[in-house]
Amino acid sequence: MLNSFIIVLREGFESFLLVAVILSYLYKSGQKWLSPAVFAALALGLATSAGLGYVLANGVDDARLVALFGEGLGNSISQFLGNEAMREGVLGLIAMVMVGTLVVHMWRTGPKLRQRMHERLGEMSSKTSRIAAAAGVFLFTFLMITREGMETALMLMQVRDQQLVTGALLGLAAAILFALGWTKFAHLINIKRFFQVTGIFLLLFMVQVGIYSFHEFSEAGVLPNSEMLHTATEKFSPDGLYGKWFSLAMISICALWLFAAWLKDRMKMTPQGAVRLGEV
Numbered sequence: 001m002l003n004s005f006i007i008v009l010r011e012g013f014e015s016f017l018l019v020a021v022i023l024s025y026l027y028k029s030g031q032k033w034l035s036p037a038v039f040a041a042l043a044l045g046l047a048t049s050a051g052l053g054y055v056l057a058n059g060v061d062d063a064r065l066v067a068l069f070g071e072g073l074g075n076s077i078s079q080f081l082g083n084e085a086m087r088e089g090v091l092g093l094i095a096m097v098m099v100g101t102l103v104v105h106m107w108r109t110g111p112k113l114r115q116r117m118h119e120r121l122g123e124m125s126s127k128t129s130r131i132a133a134a135a136g137v138f139l140f141t142f143l144m145i146t147r148e149g150m151e152t153a154l155m156l157m158q159v160r161d162q163q164l165v166t167g168a169l170l171g172l173a174a175a176i177l178f179a180l181g182w183t184k185f186a187h188l189i190n191i192k193r194f195f196q197v198t199g200i201f202l203l204l205f206m207v208q209v210g211i212y213s214f215h216e217f218s219e220a221g222v223l224p225n226s227e228m229l230h231t232a233t234e235k236f237s238p239d240g241l242y243g244k245w246f247s248l249a250m251i252s253i254c255a256l257w258l259f260a261a262w263l264k265d266r267m268k269m270t271p272q273g274a275v276r277l278g279e280v
Helices: 001-030 033-059 061-068 070-080 084-125 129-155 164-188 190-218 225-232 243-267
Strands: none
Touching: 001 033, 001 084, 001 129, 001 164, 001 190, 001 243, 033 129, 084 129, 084 190, 129 190, 190 225, 190 243
């Protein structure tokens, strides 16, 4: 439950900030008339992400796959989706690459993200045609939200917990409360630290997913000496002797990092003790 809670909390709040940046730019630049395109893109992006999650979790009817992709490719996709171990291993690798690269990218470009979004929105919303401007803002918002939704869906599929739904719903509620609090008390919330510590959690979670994926590939029999490897990695599976402690270890590492960052901030305090916690 803890894993799904933190994943949805981070991704939900990040999505809120993306929409907030887009809307604030449109309002400040006198282009409030483009806001319906943002809300339409938000709705479609969430629906697309939910649909993707449903398809990945439940699969698609074999006949429909053949109709969409032809007999050869359709049957191959059907066999892939039907092999649970292979499917979970491949999706785990995709999640590792996608989430890992995005977290690192956010760390590198985060300080200039608002500026870059404003520049990109300025290019799209300043088109001479109102239709072209609305389409540009819609596409930009849709791609940003869909990326977050796909990332969330892939990560939640890697959570091996019977209380996944409960954790996800609690994370969504917490993200909404966090977002509402940010609108009123932004100066008290250190957004930079929030994304840093949750980014560390996601990278550790990807290590966990990598171990699980290796275990699933060995179970599917696609690795050399798969049977031996499957037995050797059983203790690191979600219900294994060591695997069940992964979540606690990840939270402990994040808590220690956050405590160290807090001490570092305290050491940098001015003599008057003024620390700008709202600085991003």
